[in-house]
Amino acid sequence: MNKFTSEDIETLENIILSRRDVRGNRFIDKDISKEDLEKILFAGVNAPSVGFSQPWEFVVVKDAAIRTKIKQSFFEENEKAADLFEGKKGDAYTQLKLEGISESALNIAVFYKPKEHPVLGQTSMKEAGVFSVVCAIQNMWLMARALGVGLGWVSILNPNKVKTILNAPEDRELIGYLCLGHVDFFYENPELEKLKWEKRKTIDEVLIYNHY
Template sequence: MKFTSEDIETLEQIILARRDVRGNRFINSPVSQKDIDKILFAGVNAPSVGFSQPWEFVVIKDLDIRNKIKESFFEENEKAKQLFKEKRADAYTQLKLEGIIESALNIAVFYKPSKHPILGQTTMKEAGVYSVVCAIQNMWLMARALGVGLGWVSILDPNKIKTILKAPKDRKLIGYLCLGHVDKFYENPELERLQWEKRKNINDIVIKESY
């Protein structure tokens, strides 16, 4: 299969338009099962080390479960606040960092370790986890192409989430995602807009041959 210059341009636009969506952007509108299936399809067709496909996806719509997840967020968020000082501490308290309840659904993405050696993972054990991250990126891009917002919530206690979701002991939580339709997508990342961080220059981070 060959792709046209228009295809390449569209892919670039989707990559540049991808956003980490917060709870204040979600609207009360369900995501169709067709769109959910497309997003999951994108995830399961991500690259994986040794074609191990070490991912599992827990789709959560139940509000009781999501409220329990949000309690974990509140607990961890209070701890996180203590790490930022002065102006950043004030700015942190103003940020809306999740959309667990506001979104239409949540998806918890887990890494399932293999019981036998995996090609390509014998030396770099973490390559399996990286594969799951690739699945999440695929989902993020497909969601954006469908006009569905996706936010990755990382201020959570993985073990508490595993307990709430009754996950097997060997599973590892990699990403907790909030998905839903939004009132708008920002033209540039929210944390860039708020000047939390500045965008890095590509010439400062691409190194030729060696350090």
């Protein structure tokens, strides 16, 4: 078993605290090296998964025409979302840059691939397979940040349209659409925290012992 030093622990904590959701206005015109992309994907495929099912697939999208189609889905869904926020939040929403589909060096669509047979640990909670894919995305996010690569998760998309654009098999489920690229800088604090969109919660606010 590996033993980790206090310096290792501090480094991991720093990476976690420094992770940011990167928007299109931060990406710069610089390719991601093959080595860095492989490290990010390696982090993803080594995530924990229920029943060691490893139910993820990654579609690396560099083609500009495909990305333009994906971005059109974002525009359509973003117009619907903007109507849901009112007052100051509505004003702030219209000012936010919420994706970097075309500005980033590449996109990665992360899919859940269900098993045809029962999966250990997934017989009662079917969602555990999807949760496993989310763990893979988190691993990728942390590795990207450690490499100085920005990553933004675009959730304002129609997943079925993305599936069609990418010609994904019928049984696949889109879990995350990620934009990756080098950035001019990383914010010291999350952008939405800086804008006071929400207040950061403390551990005491969310910690419950034994029962509610």
